[in-house]
Amino acid sequence: xxxxxxxxxxxxxxxxxxxxxxxxxxxxxxxxxxxxxxxxxxxxxxxxxxxxxxxxxxxxxxxxxxxxxxxxxxxxxxxxxxxxxxxxxxxxxxxxxxxxxxxxxxxxxxxxxxxxxxxxxxxxxxxxxxxxxxxxxxxxxxxxxxxxxxxxxxxxxxxxxxxxxxxxxxxxxxxxxxxxxxxxxxxxxxxxxxxxxxxxxxxxxxxxxxxxxxxxxxxxxxxxxxxxxxxxxxxxxxxxxxxxxxxxx
Ligand code: NAP
Numbered sequence: 322x323x324x325x326x327x328x329x330x331x332x333x334x335x336x337x338x339x340x341x342x343x344x345x346x347x348x349x350x351x352x353x354x355x356x357x358x359x360x361x362x363x364x365x366x367x368x369x370x371x372x373x374x375x376x377x378x379x380x381x382x383x384x385x386x387x388x389x390x391x392x393x394x395x396x397x398x399x400x401x402x403x404x405x406x407x408x409x410x411x412x413x414x415x416x417x418x419x420x421x422x423x424x425x426x427x428x429x430x431x432x433x434x435x436x437x438x439x440x441x442x443x444x445x446x447x448x449x450x451x452x453x454x455x456x457x458x459x460x461x462x463x464x465x466x467x468x469x470x471x472x473x474x475x476x477x478x479x480x481x482x483x484x485x486x487x488x489x490x491x492x493x494x495x496x497x498x499x500x501x502x503x504x505x506x507x508x509x510x511x512x513x514x515x516x517x518x519x520x521x522x523x524x525x526x527x528x529x530x531x532x533x534x535x536x537x538x539x540x541x542x543x544x545x546x547x548x549x550x551x552x553x554x555x556x557x558x559x560x561x562x563x564x565x566x567x568x569x570x
Pocket of ligand 1: 328329330331352353354356369370371372373374375377378393394395397398399400401402404456457518
């Protein structure tokens with residue numbers, strides 16, 4: 322029996338857990354950070370909450386006799402990915418990063434590319450008045466002081482009442498989002514700018530296509546650096562990598 326730890330919190334991680342759970346002689350454990358109160362629960366065993374840094378993750382791998390680590394976290398979840406790289410190295414187990422490709426700018430796109438949400442907020446001050454903000458609840462405080470701008474903030478769930486948020490309204494929803502849905506939001510709320518992370522993947526790309534259609538600018542936050550190591554860009558490739566590792570370990 323081999324134990325595989327999947328660091329999750331993404332649709333890709335959930336799909337991989339479902340696929341890998343069909344394998345015999347393999348036990349899948351999915352790990353979620355616990356950011357949302359009602360997460361999509363992956364197939365197989367699930368644990369929730371931080372490990373306690375790199376040392377905590379290393380201890381967990383040892384205590385649970387984890388044989389293989391797959392980091393299928395969101396491309397913007399940089400801390401856990403570096404912790405995973407260091408923990409896998411120190412416990413000498415194979416590690417894979419499942420990281421979907423970035424969205425690439427198309428000829429009609431108007432992208433203002435920035436390297437952080439703080440830069441995105443600073444950029445908005447120059448011209449935006451009505452913004453569709455899709456960066457997640459943890460990033461809202463960066464926009465809280467922009468008192469001349471109105472925001473529609475799309476989130477999986479509402480932030481804590483103590484979180485500093487900008488003026489505007491919340492829209493609680495979970496992807497995938499259709500193109501019609503995104504067109505309607507842009508029109509109904511008279512949006513002049515979108516703020517997005519370059520998350521990649523199909524589930525949330527419709528807002529980028531809608532912005533292209535309407536000629537609207539997108540303040541696009543570029544991804545943070547990721548650790549070195551083996552990587553694949555989709556669930557099928559991750560599954561094949563896993564099969565190879567199971568054969569060879
Ligand atoms: P992060 O900044 O890289 O991680 C911060 C801390 O959260 C980590 O040090 C770890 O705590 C804990 N953590 C993160 N992912 C974890 C996981 N899968 N299992 C257990 N602990 C985890 O991560 P983040 O940006 O806050 O993202 C948190 C989760 O939300 C991730 O699972 C990610 O896949 C998902 N997510 C993130 C985004 C995004 O835009 N950042 C978007 C969609 C989904 P300890 O140090 O205590 O171990």
